Amino acid sequence: MTQPPAWTRGDVAALLPDDTARAWFDEALADAARAAGTPPAAPSPYLAHTWELRFAAAGRHCGHRNADAVRALLLIEARAGLGTLTRLYGYGSAAERRAVLRALPALVEGPHAVHLVEDALRSNDTGLVLAAVGPYAAAHLDAHAWRHAVLKCLFTGVPLDAVARWTHRAAGDGELARMLRDYAAERTAAGRDVPDDLGRVLTLTGEVPKEL
Template sequence: MTQPPPRTRDNVAAALPDDTARAWFDEALADAACAAPAPPAASSPYPARTWELWFAAAGRYCGHGNADDVRTLLLVEARAGLETLTRLYRHGSAAERRPVLRALPALVEGSLAVHLVEDALRSNDTRLISAAVGSYAAAHLDPHAWRHAVLKCLFTGVPVDAVASLAQRAAGDGELARMLTDYAAERTAAGREVPDDLGRVLTLTGEEPKEL
């Protein structure tokens, strides 16, 4: 079952800075809603005269603080398929990759887009990692990859609150508990602080933190 986007059209429109931005937003969504698939031009990852041009320009017209939500809604409204999502992710900046990751639960059934999540988790961009560990990752990453995603959050300082279904997936996970304990020991031996979130996750596994 797919899931709705994180914010509604009305929520996003209300956050836009002025009527000009809201008019741009309405027109972009209308174009996305009636979009027809088109092959990309040879010189650009974006097919000319389609909603993807709006996708690329969202930060300029709606403000960079609103761009993630605007782009996510454009993807959902256009019913972007896996091929389009993969292309936009591969050719996009980090700011354009985040909404692709956020839109996955609403657009992709099954684990076909796991490769995009795994790619984001290989980066050190904390906002990209935060977008990658949402509900799509919770539903489709295998246990090994999911455990390493949790550790990546701890390593890069991404709050574990970003990890969807953390309590459910961590519960009773002895291997995750071992990995966390080993990571804490390594940090302590190197004279480094152990992230506060580590003890919280360890408790979720059913293990009690011991002088981390």
């Protein structure tokens, strides 16, 4: 089952800097609503639909701090399908890719967009990694991929509390415990600090962390 968006229209509008930005936002959502359910017009990175052009321009008109939320709502309002999401992710900047990842729980039922999450987790961009480990990943990454997502967060410094449902998925996971011990041993052998979050996860797996 898809989930409601993390932001509502009112939430985002309240964050925008001025009436000009809010008017642009309203027009963009109206464009997206008009296009909902209609196929793309031509095979190019940004097609004839005005909302897709607005998707790319959101940072310029609404402020880069608000652009993730604006873009995610545009995707949701347009009822973007998997093909559109994959295309916008593939051609998009890191900021645009973050928005696609954040919109997945509201748009995609089942594991069909896992390839986008897995691509983001191959990046060392902490913003992409953080966006990738949200509710969609918690629901649909298989155990092997999810364990590696946890290690990726430890490696890149993404706070563990950003990982959706991590306490539920880590509980009693002996294989995750083994991977965490190996990672801690590698860090220690290299003279590097072991992230504090590692001990928190290890405890949930059922292991009693030794001094790391």
